[in-house]
Amino acid sequence: MKPLQFNDLLISFTSEFLPLWNDKGSSAHEAVGLWRPSMTSDALNPFYALGDIAVGHYRNINHSKIVAVVSDANKVDGTALRAPVDYQLVWHDEGTGARTNFSIWRPLAPEGYVTMGLVCGVGYDKPSRHAVRCVREDLVVTAQVGELIWNDKGSGSANDFSAWSVIPPGASPGEAYLAPGTFLGSDSYAKPSIETYALRLALTAQLSDLPPPPALTGPESPAVDDTTSTLQVCELPWFCVKDPELTAVEQSQSSPTYRLERTDRHLIAGFGHNTEATSQPFMWTATKGELGGHAKALAANTSVDLSKEWPVYPHALELNFSAHLDRDFTHTQRSAKGWSHASPLEIITYVPPNKAVAAYLVHSEYCLVRQDGSQVSGTVSYTNGDHIYMSESSDATPLPDEAPPEVEAPQAEPDLEVTGHDLIDNALTP
Incomplete structure (x- = not known):
């Protein structure tokens, strides 16, 4: 599949995912599954995830869900993407009784770049800086917090946590805005006022001038279909x-x-x-x-x-x-x-x-x-x-x-x- 392009950002898609964690074994009222987009196919090399994926169930999402992944059009010295400089801990599952230890982290972007989703750690360790990419500010638009995906009510965790989807704003004429499928997180159960973003794409057509109308050569009425398209x-x-x-x-x-x-x-x-x-x-x-x-x-x-x-x-x-x-x-x-x-x-x-x-x-x-x-x-x-x-x-x-x-x-x-x-x-x- 040929990737989409906006300026020097390439956007492609994957429907393959690696399972990371679910809350089985905890007492949480709702189910959640965490997954990481997979870029193992040759067509997605070198593409990067913008964050991990949260879904409100335990079912396998491979080949049933699809999310955006990104790359830089300039492979050598491009500036569209940057690795995060560090991570900030958002939540961990200590005390929940879940079968495996788990943590969620917020990437910290370099100056002039933004993060578009949260990343899961292995146990309580920070994720690798290569697990995700941050996007240059001019390639995104400010988005909104969407619907609730999951919260840890009843889980037994000492810290509250809720996961939310991303909703793009209304598009300007000639553009499309895309939420890549990542999620946001908050240390409370209320809808957060978190700064979040969507990717930009152009929908502007290159318009050609219509030829002039048929020239009249005499007093006869022109044929109805005597025009060029x-x-x-x-x-x-x-x-x-x-x-x-x-x-x-x-x-x-x-x-x-x-x-x-x-x-x-x-x-x-x-x-x-x-x-x-x-x-x-x-x-x-x-x-x-x-x-x-x-x-x-x-x-x-x-x-x-x-x-x-x-x-x-x-x-x-x-x-x-x-x-x-x-x-x-x-x-x-x-x-x-x-x-x-x-x-x-x-x-x-x-x-x-x-x-x-x-x-x-x-x-x-x-x-x-x-x-x-x-x-x-x-x-x-x-x-x-x-x-x-x-x-x-x-x-x-x-x-x-x-x-x-x-x-x-x-x-x-x-x-x-x-x-x-x-x-x-x-x-x-x-």
């Missing part, structure tokens, strides 16, 4: 997509990235041929916004939302994350209102004498595609009403049985007018 692509990491046909582990292996493809073309919204000797107004009514309601189906089936941040159902996905597509890619840089419904758009313009004019809107079709080319969910159709593109016939033709009009000083023509039923959302330009 342009493909825009935004790559999504697998964990952003809820694939109805694959498990999370299968996604990471068979489709580590998904392509959200946007195919743009000019859609004719009106055509007029002025056969009079003076400029004449023409008015057409087009439809803007989404057609068919497939955007809601896409969000429900895959979690991918074209008009706002996702996931729609946070607990339906394997890893805690947030994502937000670039607004230029989704046509929501001005308003997302058009995604919820289609609405009429009125276009008014003045056509010069003896000329033909065609008005075009940009029509986009979105589809989500796996790495093997198969499509996930249905195609979403959206007509952007923010801009009108005009094509005018190049040469004026004299009216039948009339001499060409005398050349006069040109007069200013009224600008193109575009109106709609939701005028506030139609701050449009010619």
Whole structure:
């Protein structure tokens, strides 16, 4: 699997783990199992864990859970990662009656770096400095404490302890934030106010300019499909997509990235041929916004939302994350209102004498595609009403049985007018 990259940080994933400890033998009210991500495969050399894994049960998590691991894109003198300078003891199980001795430690990061999870010790000894890596501050965002995983109530330990998950903040447009699957710890049972972090990824597509609308060569109405299409692509990491046909582990292996493809073309919204000797107004009514309601189906089936941040159902996905597509890619840089419904758009313009004019809107079709080319969910159709593109016939033709009009000083023509039923959302330009 090709790793994801953000600046000089590489992010990959593992579903293999080494068992470290569980609380069997203690009197704790709830179960807990502690595991360490394994990087023994050649593909994960040299990748590092960001912390150990805590789960609220005793079951084997190998090949059923998946977490992020990291490496430096510059293998020689990279600065994305650093080993911790030391560890601070958070909790040990002395007095619990558990079958084996156990301790939990907080890595202490070098200046300019942050820690993203706790690390387990062998017995009561400090972990190795090579067990985990700290991440440079500009490669992460501040996150939040999530749900309770486990606490030691009833265990008999002299010290209180609770373990918590990590929840990323809402993503900015064009970015995704990922909690790697590590856990936080506190010396009390209340939700802690601990500084914690999530990894950053970019979701910005490289947009290409749409070719100009077809040129009019005469007074005939252009063909409806006589336009050139342009493909825009935004790559999504697998964990952003809820694939109805694959498990999370299968996604990471068979489709580590998904392509959200946007195919743009000019859609004719009106055509007029002025056969009079003076400029004449023409008015057409087009439809803007989404057609068919497939955007809601896409969000429900895959979690991918074209008009706002996702996931729609946070607990339906394997890893805690947030994502937000670039607004230029989704046509929501001005308003997302058009995604919820289609609405009429009125276009008014003045056509010069003896000329033909065609008005075009940009029509986009979105589809989500796996790495093997198969499509996930249905195609979403959206007509952007923010801009009108005009094509005018190049040469004026004299009216039948009339001499060409005398050349006069040109007069200013009224600008193109575009109106709609939701005028506030139609701050449009010619």
